[in-house]
Each structure stands twice: as structure tokens, then as C-alpha cells.
Amino acid sequence: MEAKRYLVPARVHRVEQELQKSRFLTTAAPAPTVEEARAFIARVREEFPDATHNCWAYVAGPPGSTAQVGMSDDGEPHGTAGRPMLNALLHGGVGEVAVVVTRYFGGTLLGKGGLVRAYTGCVQQALESLPTLERVPKARLAIEIEYASVDGLRRMLPAHEAELVSEEYAATVGYQLLLPLSRLEAFHKALLDLTLGEVLIEVLEPRQ
Incomplete structure (x- = not known):
């Protein structure tokens, strides 16, 4: 588990940043599921319908997990936006995250290498200042x-x-508790010690 x-x-x-006269807006958001990632991407596209590109990537799982990922170049040359953005997310140390980079073209072509650097840099810049919290997988116990x-x-x-x-x-006391999955084994042992084995413990819901 x-x-x-x-x-x-x-x-x-x-x-936001400007590169070679192009304006880049990078929006990051929580994405615990693929559905929530895609809903967020749709909202940003609706917010900036006049943008030249709304490129995106998401990792709907733990940091570095490729089980549920997605990406799009949204009209940029193949492999110059979505893939670099996804790579930056996978190495960014943050899970359950979706990012949209909105580009307003400023008239100067960046070239393939320049685009890869630009989109990678946009995601890295967003992650550096991204407010985060710790996700703690939990179990629900009946005792x-x-x-x-x-x-x-x-x-x-x-x-x-x-x-x-x-x-x-x-006749006895029943509790339901939430505690981190990582604490489950130690808590179980401590409870058996406390009660001298006179306890009923059931894991109702392990939450990954």
C-alpha cells in the first residue's frame, strides 16, 4: 500500500514573462484527476480565446508518475511545447498538477530550440513560485x-x-479515525499494546 x-x-x-516580444502566461492548477486537469485546461482556453497558442501538459498523479499524463503543442511545431512542458512537470517535484502556457505571438520566430527552451522555462518559473501543500494519503479506521x-x-x-x-x-466505545497510511502499522501495534489485545480494528477506506 x-x-x-x-x-x-x-x-x-x-x-508571466516576455520572450522575444512574445507574451507568455503560465497558469498552473491542482489536477488530482484527468477530468479535473482537462476541465482546468478548458477554462484557461476560454479565458484566452484570442491567444496564438494555449499549450498544455498535466500529471494527474504523484511526482514523476507517467500513468496519467497528457500534453498538447496546440499548433506550435511538433514536440516544441507539450513535450518540454510535460518533461518539466515530471522533474518538478510536484504531483497532481496541470499547466497551460498561453502565448501571444510578438512577431519574432524563436525556432524549435528557442521554443523548447521557452516552454520549459515557463513551466519551471511557475513551479518555482507555486504555492504547495503536502498530500498525505490516509486511512479511515473503525475501532x-x-x-x-x-x-x-x-x-x-x-x-x-x-x-x-x-x-x-x-457497551463498548466505537471510534472512526483518519490517520496517515504511513502511520497505520505503528498505530495498530500501539493500540494492541494499550488494550492488551482487547480491541477491534477495521480499515474501512485506504485513500491513496
């Missing part, structure tokens, strides 16, 4: 314990970054 944490965009972010273990359990929660979702009091 993959439990790795990684950085994702915190929100939509835009940077049933005796009343004598309640205080001990509550004291354990912060150390394991566990969040109490719900509680139910009957």
Missing part, C-alpha cells in the same frame, strides 16, 4: 475498545497524526 507523501498545488497560480482504554487512546492520537471523525458510546 503506497503511503508516500508529496507536494501538490495549493491553488491556481499564474506567472471498538473498552471504556478503560478511552483516555489512553485519546492521548495516542496526536503522536500518530490521527483525527477523530466520530464516536459512539454503548
Whole structure:
């Protein structure tokens, strides 16, 4: 079960630069799924319908993952925009990210090498200043314990970054918790130690 944490965009972010009289606007956004990536790309295209090009790329997964990626040169010479943008994303250390580079042509041809450098640089510039947050894959647990273990359990929660979702009091006490997948094994062991094995634990929902 993959439990790795990684950085994702915190929100939509835009940077701008001018190269050889062409104006480049680079917009980056969260893209946890292919559908959300494509919806974001469509919104930017609608925002800049008069642009010469709206080239794009996305990685809808962990940093460096090529399982769900996409790219488009949007009319630029083949291989000069989408592929360099995707390469920059794959090596950028941020996951679940989509980027659109909007170009307004300024009259000076950049050539294939110049275009590759320009589109690569645009994505790198956006990533350098991109606000990020940490994505923490989590599990939802259902736990049933005796009343004598309640205080001990509550004291354990912060150390394991566990969040109490719900509680139910009957003959025993039932809790639902969210905690990082990476903490699951250690939490399970600590809970068995605390209760001397008198506990029911069920993983309801591992969330990658």
C-alpha cells in the first residue's frame, strides 16, 4: 500500500514573462484527476480565446508518475511545447498538477530550440513560485475498545497524526479515525499494546 507523501498545488497560480516580444502566461492548477486537469485546461482556453497558442501538459498523479499524463503543442511545431512542458512537470517535484502556457505571438520566430527552451522555462518559473501543500494519503479506521482504554487512546492520537471523525458510546466505545497510511502499522501495534489485545480494528477506506 503506497503511503508516500508529496507536494501538490495549493491553488491556481499564474506567472508571466516576455520572450522575444512574445507574451507568455503560465497558469498552473491542482489536477488530482484527468477530468479535473482537462476541465482546468478548458477554462484557461476560454479565458484566452484570442491567444496564438494555449499549450498544455498535466500529471494527474504523484511526482514523476507517467500513468496519467497528457500534453498538447496546440499548433506550435511538433514536440516544441507539450513535450518540454510535460518533461518539466515530471522533474518538478510536484504531483497532481496541470499547466497551460498561453502565448501571444510578438512577431519574432524563436525556432524549435528557442521554443523548447521557452516552454520549459515557463513551466519551471511557475513551479518555482507555486504555492504547495503536502498530500498525505490516509486511512479511515473503525475501532471498538473498552471504556478503560478511552483516555489512553485519546492521548495516542496526536503522536500518530490521527483525527477523530466520530464516536459512539454503548457497551463498548466505537471510534472512526483518519490517520496517515504511513502511520497505520505503528498505530495498530500501539493500540494492541494499550488494550492488551482487547480491541477491534477495521480499515474501512485506504485513500491513496
